[in-house]
Amino acid sequence: MLELDGLRTDPRRGSSLLRIRLTALYKISSDKSGLHVASEHLLDKTPEDVRRITEVLIEGHMRGIVAMRTAEDVDVRRNEVEKIFMTQATGDLLNIGIEIVTLRIIDVHIKGGS
Numbered sequence: 001m002l003e004l005d006g007l008r009t010d011p012r013r014g015s016s017l018l019r020i021r022l023t024a025l026y027k028i029s030s031d032k033s034g035l036h037v038a039s040e041h042l043l044d045k046t047p048e049d050v051r052r053i054t055e056v057l058i059e060g061h062m063r064g065i066v067a068m069r070t071a072e073d074v075d076v077r078r079n080e081v082e083k084i085f086m087t088q089a090t091g092d093l094l095n096i097g098i099e100i101v102t103l104r105i106i107d108v109h110i111k112g113g114s
Helices: 032-042 047-066 071-076 078-094
Strands: 002-008 016-028 098-113
Touching (some): 002 047, 016 047, 016 071, 032 047, 032 098, 071 078, 071 098
């Protein structure tokens, strides 16, 4: 379970702060070219390092997606947000040899606006 806190929604449409809880299943790329990329980027990393790197990339992409939407849109259209994430983040993660298998938004908590 990954908890992302302080994600800000689109300021042009009433900015809100969100806390999103999600699950992400990821793995080291399994095809030949993916393994080569993973060995270049991750061979000297501990499993904890790989987890942190992956979580930072997940959080960055999720922040970008949330910043273009309203809080209600993120909450109501979770499946759409997940699909957008998978489309946008897959390339960046593959560039370091990691594949996202699934990503599911479990909970969206609207903390308030500014």
